[in-house]
Amino acid sequence: MNLKMSDIAKIAGVSKAAVSFALNGKPGVSEKTRKKIFKVIKDQGYEPLRKHKKGGVRKLASISLIIIRDRAGMMNRSYASLPFFDTLISNLTQNIGGFGGQVQIVQLDINHLQDNLNENTALLQSKASIVLATDLNKKQVKLINQKLKNVIFIDTYFKDVNADFISIDNFQGAYLAGKYILAKGYRKIGYVASNHSIPNFAQRRAGFTQALKEKNIEIPPEFIFSLNPTELRGALPQFIHLSKVFPEVLFCENDYMALRLVKEFTKEKIRVPQDIAIMGFDDIFEDTMVTPELTTIHVPITQIVSQAINQLQNKAADHNWLPQKCFISTKLVKRESL
Numbered sequence: 572m573n574l575k576m577s578d579i580a581k582i583a584g585v586s587k588a589a590v591s592f593a594l595n596g597k598p599g600v601s602e603k604t605r606k607k608i609f610k611v612i613k614d615q616g617y618e619p620l621r622k623h624k625k626g627g628v629r630k631l632a633s634i635s636l637i638i639i640r641d642r643a644g645m646m647n648r649s650y651a652s653l654p655f656f657d658t659l660i661s662n663l664t665q666n667i668g669g670f671g672g673q674v675q676i677v678q679l680d681i682n683h684l685q686d687n688l689n690e691n692t693a694l695l696q697s698k699a700s701i702v703l704a705t706d707l708n709k710k711q712v713k714l715i716n717q718k719l720k721n722v723i724f725i726d727t728y729f730k731d732v733n734a735d736f737i738s739i740d741n742f743q744g745a746y747l748a749g750k751y752i753l754a755k756g757y758r759k760i761g762y763v764a765s766n767h768s769i770p771n772f773a774q775r776r777a778g779f780t781q782a783l784k785e786k787n788i789e790i791p792p793e794f795i796f797s798l799n800p801t802e803l804r805g806a807l808p809q810f811i812h813l814s815k816v817f818p819e820v821l822f823c824e825n826d827y828m829a830l831r832l833v834k835e836f837t838k839e840k841i842r843v844p845q846d847i848a849i850m851g852f853d854d855i856f857e858d859t860m861v862t863p864e865l866t867t868i869h870v871p872i873t874q875i876v877s878q879a880i881n882q883l884q885n886k887a888a889d890h891n892w893l894p895q896k897c898f899i900s901t902k903l904v905k906r907e908s909l
Contacts, residue, residue, distance in 0.1 A: 583611045633673040634883065635697040636663060637715075641681040641706040659703070662876040684711055688718045699887050701725060701879050705769065721887040723879050727770050728896060735886060736896045737879050741774035742781075744868040744901035745822075748850055749782025751903055752820055757848065761794040761818030763828050769800070772824045775852060779822055794818050798828045819848065820909060826851035826858055826867055833861050833908065848909040863907030874899055 580587045585608060589600045593608040600608075638656075660676075667674050677694050679687040688694070700719050704712060704727040712724060716734040728738040752760060760783065765772045783790065794817075823829035829851030836843055843849055843863055851858065851867040858865035878897055886892045 579608065579611055579615070582615065583608050633675060633698075634663075634667060634880075635675045635677050635694055635700040636660070637694070637700055637702045638676065638678045639681050639684070639702070639704065639707055639711070640678055656703070658872045659876065662873050663701070663880075666876055666880055681706060681711070685714060688715065695719070699883050701883065705771065708770075721883060723883050723886070725875060725879055728774075728898075729770070730896075733894050735882060735894050737875055737882065738771070738898060739870050739875065740898040740900050741771050742778035743898075744852060744870075745775035745778035746782045747778075747901065747903055748822055748852065748868055749779040751905075752822060752850065752909070753782065753786055753788070755820075755848075755909065757820040758788060759794070759819040760788065760790055761796065761821040762790050763796050763798055763821050763823040763832070765800040765824050765828070766797040767800060772800070775824050796821075798823075798831065800825050800827055802827065802831065817847065820844075821847065821849050823849065823851045826853040826855045826865060829865055829867070829908075830857055830861060833863075833865065837862075843908055850909045854904050858904075858906070866906045866909040867904050868901045869904050870901055871899055 577587055580590045583590070583604075585600075585604055589604055590608055592600045593605045660674075664674050675693075675697070677691065677700075679691070694700070695718070697719070699721040700723070702715055702722060702724045704724040707715075707724070707727055709729050709732055712727070712729060712732055712734060715724075716722060716732070723735045723737060725737045726739075728736045762776075762779065764776065780790075821829075821832065823832065829849050832849055833843055836847065836849075841847060849865065851865050852870075854867045854869035858867055878899065882895060882897065886895075
């Protein structure tokens, strides 16, 4: 049943203006009236996904958030406990739910991606989807983009793939971190990389390396280490026990690795930052729960969500939409670990 706004107004017993205000999250209607309107919308299956006469776009009635699970990657079986995911879900639900919409979370297995896509009827019928694409490679992104309509990929980017991407500027963030470490006077610099290949981290590595290269500084191989990017527990990196000389500072590709080192260094009576300074990337809540608090790079998740929803609304409403790639900058957060 294809309902118009006037039909919704008639069923709810309110004016068309009241329906418009409710759909667009604007003041002008009471909470009681707003709930009444959205109950009608839900009961009747109305999805307000079309343009205003003046060129504006109505809010999406619902979206699918697609999680691609990878046992060996960032989105492993414990992905729901990751700070990035928790904040993403909270912001997305608040943004969509604020005007009566719904967020459907769909989990797919990266090792059976094509079969999952073919078998998930509800997902194939979904009008709009956001894919948390942290662990995806180029081939997998292309497959999803071909299978689904109105899809946006967040937390990754491939410059030669014709799809919609929203990502933080990982290169810029790590470049900023490198410049700050150099400005603090450090020259014996170590690097802690993920032991799992992730496109975002590759960009961070490139940005950090570029900042050091501009000062003719290279990180020696013995100062490059690897850790699991999602584990907060584990033995101290072997170099601490074997090497008589170790870096003055360590830059970690994410905060989980940095926090793990702060904790393990403390156990070994190695002082941070007096004996060795540490810097992370992501600015998760736990950074302020350790002593010393972690210096890091802030990732604006709220802005990522806002951009994703706005971009998805426009894409879904415009048949002539051309794929758009969006980078969102990061900022430095100075604390006591460096």
